Amino acid sequence: MSEPITTGSADETMRLAARFASLLEPGDTLALDGALGAGKTCFVRGLARGLGLDPRLVSSPTFVIVQEYQGPGARCTLIHIDAYRIHSPEELESAGIEDMWASDAVVAIEWPDRIEESLPSDRADLLIEHVSETQRAIRCVSHGSPAFRQRLDAAWKAARRACAAPSSSAGRCPICGQAVAGEERTNPFCSERCRMIDLGRWLDERYVVSREPARDADEHEGDV
Secondary structure, X not given: OOOOEEEOOHHHHHHHHHHHHOXXXXXXXXXXXXXXXXXXXXXXXXXXXXXXXXXXXXXXXXXXXXXXXOOOOOOOEEEEEEOOOOOXXXXXXXXXXXXXXXXXXXXXXXXXXXXXXXXXXXXXXXXXXEOOOOOEEXXXXXXXOXXXXXXHHHHHHHHHHHHHOOOOOEEEOOOOOOEEEOOOOOOOOOXXXXXXXXXXXXXXXXXXXXXXXXXXXXXXXXXX
């Protein structure tokens, strides 16, 4: 089980999720567990940003159960599920949720405990805890095959490392030193190649996390 990361604002939570999403692959499933207002939907907005989608389009899917987000230039589709209103296997089947595990999309599920028996074995559980008015503790627990767990654990460590660095509008790629614009999709890396080199170093255990992410006084958003 990973060490929790404490974020101090909605922006930090989104930044963490975006870094994590930039290392995910189509077909990955994330189960977001947390109390009402913990920041689950805020995390999904960060996932959208990291996949190259507009985070402003993401809203709580409570009343429609499933929402899909696509866009030109996006790495893949994001499927956002709110299982709060699912009460039986029949409802799960009628919503077509089980078919989504085999899709070429990143799937993020809120209230996963409602459909726990139907969740895929290869998945990452994101546990979001309310620490204070502005702080959230976020932990990633991967399940499934050894190869999947190794990849997701490495991606989470890489996201943690990226968020430990001070945020800036521009910087330099930690792999090759080339300048990187703040809005670059692969930020803090200059390219997909450097991003994968960084992930490979995590897989080889050549990196360690030395400090917690920076914090600020901004307020968190709720799950609305």
